[in-house]
Every structure is written in structure tokens, then in C-alpha cells.
Amino acid sequence: MTVLLGGWIFAALLLVVAGWRGIVERRFPDADDAMRLLEVRDWLAGQGWFDVAQHRLNGGDFPMHWSRLVDLPLAAAIVVLRPWCGPPLAEHIALVVVPLLTLLVALSLIAAIARRLGGEALVLPALLMAALSIPLTFQLSPLRIDHHGWQIVLALAVTRGLIATPTMRSGSICGLALALLLTISLEGLPIAAAIGAVAGLGWVLQPGRGAMLRAMLVTLTSGAVALHVATRGPDFWLPACDAVAPAWLATLAVATAGVVAASTIERFGAAARSMALAGAGAAGGATLVLLAPTCLAGPFGTLPPLVYRIWYLSVLEGRPLWEQQSVWAVATLALPLAGLLGAAIGWRHATPEMRDRWAMIATLLLAATATAVFVSRAGATANALAAPAAAAWLRRVLVRARRIERPMPRVVATVATLTLAAPGTLAAGLLQSVSNERAAPEPPALYRTCRSAGDMRALAALPTGTVFAPIDVTPALLVDTPHRAVAGGYHRGARAIARVITGFMASPDAARGVIVASRADYVAVCPGMQELDAYRQRAPNGLWARLARGERIAWLLPLPIRGPALAWQVIRPLPEGRSAP
Template identity: 50%
Template structure:
């Protein structure tokens, strides 16, 4: 019998999802209306690299004093840069940018759908894999990270986490171990945000190796591949800065900890007779030794990259970055969209585990451990929710297939239709939440009720491109619109929301909330030629809420100052003032 192929189903499902996403996003694509400031900054980073900035230099030269430090990896820049190099000569830079910013996220969506379907096929079978193809583009958190213009690193994190899990539940041999280690090494190099997910996947692989002798070779190859490739990728992407300490990106301390973990895990994974308790104790000791190594080399890293934030920056910047906050600090609708499908996936996974035996039950056990881990992580840090939704696909697909099978057995047509609709609704609770409560991925600013707008608001910040009408200069701008300024104009600015530059963030935000005399002094010190802002977004509304008589609040309501001369950009809601020296 000819084995049915999965890829035609994946391609058909992806093509339909991609077409819908492009149609829905057409206006945003036309105006480069990025979903998040990080996407605009990613575009600026790639263009700077193509413009001659070193592969090893990811600092932002157009911010602060020209050495605005960034912790990002160049790996995510590669597919974007490749498409731009190929398309710029054919379509011109403006159209090439839009094609690239649309195509790359959709290709990442294809990778996630294919990997999710393959993961489901390995656990359940072809019919459930087809259900996974249907469910993936119905997950709101997945779509948010994989839609057009979402060119930052989160989509690739999901894809490589899925690749590692697909390898984990596959044939337990050297090849799958190498693929797992490679995927995790890329995941960590892209961003250290992937460390908790990496630890969970590696931990499950090690526990499975301790319990099941046939899985020890896979686990051992995985951890050594991870350690070795992480070192190689670090050298390749950091170059002369490879020895610099860091808590927010791969650095020598993290590499040393991985090496110690690999060394310590070798003996308990060897195929010798050994009591299970001894293997488990040795694995725990290897983990403890890795933590001790990190503590000895970079003890500050145990507190996390945000431990040193001063109270001002923590209150007005960090606590308003929605993706880093727990689920209980999110807009209720977005919280429901994020956790709904993982719960369905866990329920379906448990039912599938109960119905399975032998090797299939081992695979479901590993998947359930990872699905539960990422679900717990998503409660603490909402950005993990997309990965949790991806790992919920096998359980959700099993549950949907089971419900649809029962629905098809109903004889009466009205009842069968109702049962089918109920099955789809139960399998996609996040989509139901989006329909009921609306799509609102960002946390609202906390504090006093928002003051009434006194000027026409900016609509999604794409109007920031109107600033290109000004002569190239340094702009004193709010933190959240600065990446859009860099991506769509030739201007420089003061600060973006990137935590290695706390002094710049504090100066920019404090200036807009300061009294006008203090703001005057700080603007002059910055060397800015213009002060700019956008009525309406959360950041400028926050300035009005917490400083109703501060610099921005007075500017927006029309107060004048002798050192600022209003500049009107025709048909634009962006507010601009020329600094008079």
C-alpha cells in the first residue's frame, strides 16, 4: 500500500492561510505598519548590515551616542538579508522590503505548520496530522508571531523548538539527537529567551534516557551537539566580542555551563548497568554543577537581565512591555487566547496517552511533559504562549479528530452539524475568545484613566514615515516610535526599548514627563534638532496620565515654548517642533 504523503495537505493548508493573512494585512503591508517596534528595529538592523555595518556589530549607530548596544543575533537577519539582496535590484528597495517582510514570516508559518503536522503524525497518525494542519492557523498567538511584517525572532524560536521536539519523539538514534542539539543551539543563539524551553526539552530527553535504555544515545548526542554548536555559532556571530560577558545572550559563562552539563551527563547516559536512582542523582548533579559554573563565572546572571533596573525604568518601561509580563497582567481577552488552546491540547494529550501503549505511550509522555512545561511558562511570561500553542497541536488535533469522528456518527443532520460546530469550537477556544472579546495583544497602560486626546491620533504608528519629509537630523522622540523612525527614515534618535541602554531609555521617558525647563535642558544636551511625538499610543498617553502638566502633556494640548517652533507636516497627525538654539 502506498503511504499517504503529508506535504500536499500542509502546502494546501498553508497556501489558504497565507492568502487570507496577506489579504487581511494588505493595508499594513502597503504602509509598513509593523505589529511591534521590534519588527521595525529588525528591518533597520538588516538594512544597516547591508549598508556596510559589520556582521559582528549589532549596535545601533543612529541612537544615543552612536553606540546603542543591542543583544540581538545576526542569525535572524540572514533570510531577510538574502531576499533583499536578491529583490532590491529587481523591484527597488521600497517594494523589496515589503515583499521580504511579507514572505519571510509566511515561510516561517509554513515551517511551523509542517513541523506541527509531522510531530502529530509521529504521535498519532495521518488523520490527526491533517487536523493539526487545520488547527495551526486558527491559533491566535501563533498567527500573531507568524503573520506578514512580523520579522523579529519569535517565529523562528517557535520553529526550532518544534524541530527539536520532532527529533525527540522520532527514532531515538544519533541522527535525531544531532538534529535536536542543532535545533536547540540555533534556538539559544537566536535569543536566550529560549533557555527555559531548551532546558525543558533537554531535561525530558535526559529523563527519558535514564528510564529507557534505547534513548540514551539520542540524549547524549543531543547535549554534546548543543554544547559544541552553541560554541561555534557564538564565535561565528560575535567574532571579536566573543569573550564579552553577558546575561541576556550566549556568552562564555553560558557556554561553560553547557559544557559542564554535557560532561556531567555523559556517564549516566552510557550503556552500562547502573541503578536508576544513581543515574538520576548523577543527572541532577550535572545540572547543579552547570548552575554552579554559571554562578562562579557570572553570578549576576542568576538574577536575570532585568534585576538591575532602577525603579523609574521598571515602572514606566519594563512593566508596560506586555510580552514579558505574566498572564494575570494581560488584557483578559489576550490571556484567554493564549492559554485556551494549550489547555485543550493537554486534555487531548492525556486522553491520547491513556489510549496508547508501548513506544507510543512513551512519546506521548514526553510530549505531555513539554506541553505542560511550556503552558506553565506561558502563565509566567506571556511570550512563551506561542510555543505552548505549537506544542499543543498534537493533543488538540487528537481531541478534534475524536470529536469529529463522534460527530459524524450522529444520524440526524441538524444534530450532526451542531456537534461538528461544537467540536471545532471546543478545539479552538482561543479563536472563540478572539471572536467574543476582540484581538488585543498588548497590555494596556496602568494608572489613571486616559486623558482625552486634543490632537488627531496616529493610527498604528505607520504615519511615523511622514517624518522623512524633514531634513535628516536627530529627533527627540518617544521610545516606542523610535524603531519606526529608524526603519522608515534616515533620521537618528535617542532611545528604543532595549534594556542594555537604560540611561537612554530613562532620559527619553523622563524628559517627556519632566517640567518644561528640565526638558529644555535635556533636549539641548541630547543634540536633537527636533522634538517629535504621536498622540494616541500607549506611551504618550502614559506621559499624560502620570505627568498631566509635564512636557508632553503641555505640548499635545498646544502650549508654546520660546525654544520650540512648530513644524507642520502636511496631512500628518505626527507632531513636530524645531529646536531653536
């Protein structure tokens, strides 16, 4: 416990010191963090538990697919703190405390996994490697309040249960954690599928693991149904590809029934168990194809071409690692690769009864790493799963360094070995020192540039109205001002996203019709944001490109506001003979 608390305090201090300025100024790491705070505020202000829509976006017609489960710890912290320090400070403290407590839970699970794999000797190096993993700690840092941190925690919880003694109890724990993981976000489906595959393979090789596998799947299915009732209520039967829905629940139920039925042939050999497992998986897949064939294209398969090309392809966290900056790709993959090496070392030197655990960790880590290659945001989970395995490699190198007899070489070798506790940072730093990657083009110098979307809070001084703003700054605008807006970066509001993109890239005459149709009172931007640079580069004669050059648009009246954000009032009515589309 002392080692765990020490590791957590060390990591928390690093994160607080590194992000102090952003914490004080409440600059969210991502637009989704601002939107999560807005979700919690709306709920505490009286919006229904089952209603997660954003009623200040697109005239109130802006459905969301998010789960209320992630709102619970934030709301609880705010409610507890409000009587002591008032609503604004209570909110601010919760934004810092909740992610750091989530970090503590994650580190405790990493320590538990390391202890299961190699005893106390692996705990300290595992905690050190986790605390120094930037892809992991970014998702658990102050103000990072979106669902990613909880996904990491739940993936670790399932992994801890997977390598425990295979009983119905450990299977039920795994199933409940998986149900929570998928309910929070269907982004967890790849790692959940990998965990199910590892558990299934374990049963094929060792029939004694059958009770655990069945308990896991039964608990997963029943837990997912119960959580769906608890979080969706009257919308239980609504179809969806981007969240748990009836088709997904039916898929789980059919696959679970197949595995339970397979228990009747459990004693017939590995080949029979393999065929039964494949049959259960095929039946589940066929159920999804029959009930929701459109879901095979993924949640973004039906986006309009304009939205897909301009917005979706620019959301880098959902893109593969080869589309990221090479420094970030290296930082993401270094620890998982070290983990695979550590798993091989651990398996080689383990006792026969411990090799099964190392084999499961290695297989799961390989799947998580492959997922991260194709979807960048999965890198945090891969890093979390890698830390306990990579600790075996780090400890082995450290032991060799400390066996050096001469004091000075021993000290130098030990210090050099400790730098390997952050392989991602080390590899990224080395690459950065020799990299010739060019920085993004500088924005026009005509206006001051925003440091973050939080600079949009200056618009709070304007009379309340609807703001036609870039997609990425809209969540911060809604959090910091009483205004309404048109669109945020959420795929269920694809038509509203298309309206914003079109408005900023169209010619001023065409843009006026789009903006007036949205009933906007203001147009506002935060110069220097990547989204605006993309509009300017793709449409050099579009509305934003011309405003960025300092041109005056007859139907936009510049408004004086403090800070680098810019705002214009939309002048109405339209000229005679013209109408909004």
C-alpha cells in the same frame, strides 16, 4: 504534502486578508520588527557582520544583543528580489514572504509531530488548529519579521527530534536546533531547559535513550560555541546575561561533561541515573553562579529604577498572563489546555510503545504552558506545541459527531465541532461578549491621533537631524527617515531610555536641559500612543502633558508636517547662566 500545502495556503490567505491594509501601508506589528528591518538594511549597506549596534541612536553608542542569524533569510530575499523589482519593492515583498515561509516550515513540523503521534488522521486537525491559533499566527504573520517566528520553528524542530526513535542522529538534530534557538535569543532558555529535562527524564526511565541524550548535549554545546564564534567574532569573550556568552557556554559544557561522565553508571539503575543527572545540573548551575552571579537576576535585574518602573513594566509581552487583558489571556491558554486534554486522550488510547511519545509531549506542553503563564510571549510556542496534541481531542469529538445517524443533527454537530478547532478564539469571543473590561482612557482630543508609529515617516521632510522621540516610535522613525534618535526600547541602552522618559515627564525647564544634552534638533511625538498616555498620566505637569494641552513652550518651535505626528524644533542656545546637565 497536499494537506500541508492546503493548510498553509488557507492560513496564509487568512493572514494576508486580515492584515491587508497594514501590509499595503507597511505598518509593523511591533517596534522590534521595524528595528529588525533596520538591522538588515545596515548590514546590506556595509555595516559589519559582527557589529549589530545601532549607530543612529544615542550618538552612536547604542549596543544591541541581537543575533545576525535572523537577518539572513530577510537579507537573502531582498538581495534576490532587488534586480527584478528595485530595492523598495524587494524589501516590501520580503517583509511578507519571509514570515509566510516561516509559517510553512512551522506547519510542516506540526504536521510531522502529529503524524508521529497518531498517523495521518491527526495531521489535518492539527494543521487546522494551528492555522486558527491567533497567538501562534500573529508571530508568523506578514511584516512580523523579528526572531519569535524562528524560535517557534526551532522549538518544534527539537520536539520532532525528541519523539523520534532515540538515536545519536535524532539527538544531534535536537542539539543543533537548541544551539540555534539559544543563539537567536536567550528568551528560549526556559523551553530549552524543559526539553533537556524531558530528555533527561527519558534517559532515567529508559537507559537506552542515553546515546540520544549525550549526542543532544554534545551537539548543543559544540554548536553553541561554533555559532557564538560565527556571530560574535572578536567579541567572543564579552560577558552578557541577555545573550549566549562565555559563562553560559561554560555552564553548558560542564553540564554536558557531567551527563557524558554519567554514562559509566548507566547500568546501575534509575536511582543512580537520577543522581547523576541532578549532579550534572547542579555542576552547571554552580558554574553560572561562579562565573556570572549577576545573571541570576535576569537580563533586566540591573535596570535603573525609573526605567524598570516606567518602561519595563509596560512591555506586556514580557509580563505574566494575569497582567494581560483577560481576553488575550484566555486566547493564549485555551489551545494549550486543549492540548493537555488531547495528550491525556492520546496516551490513554495509544499502544504501549507510543505512550512514551505522548508522555513526552504532555510533559513538554505542561512546561511550555507554565512558562506562558509567567511570560506572555511564550504563549505562541505553547500554542504551536499544543496543536498536534489537541488534534487528538478534536478528532475524537469529530468522529462522534459524524456517527450521528440522522443527517441534520449530524451536520449541525459536525459544524459545531469544527468551531472547536479555534478554542482560543471561541473562548475569547465568549468572554468578550460578557466582559465589562473598560477600554484604555481616550487620548486628548486636541490633536489627531496616530494609527501607528509609521505616521512618524512624515518627519522625513525635515532636514536631517537628531530627534528626541518616544521610545516605542523610534524604530519606525529610523526606518522611514534619515534622522537620528536618542533611544529605543532595548535594555542595553537603559541610560538613553531614562533620558527620554525624564525629558517627557520633567517640567519644561528641566526637560530643556535633558533634551539639549542629548543634542536633539527636534522633539517629535505620535499622539495617541500608549507610551505618551503613560507620561501624561504620571506627570500631569510634565513637558508632554503640557504640550498635549496645547501650551506653547518658549524653546520649542512648532513645525508644519503632514499627518497626525507632531514636531518642534529645539531652539538654542540656552539662556545665559544656564547649562545642560
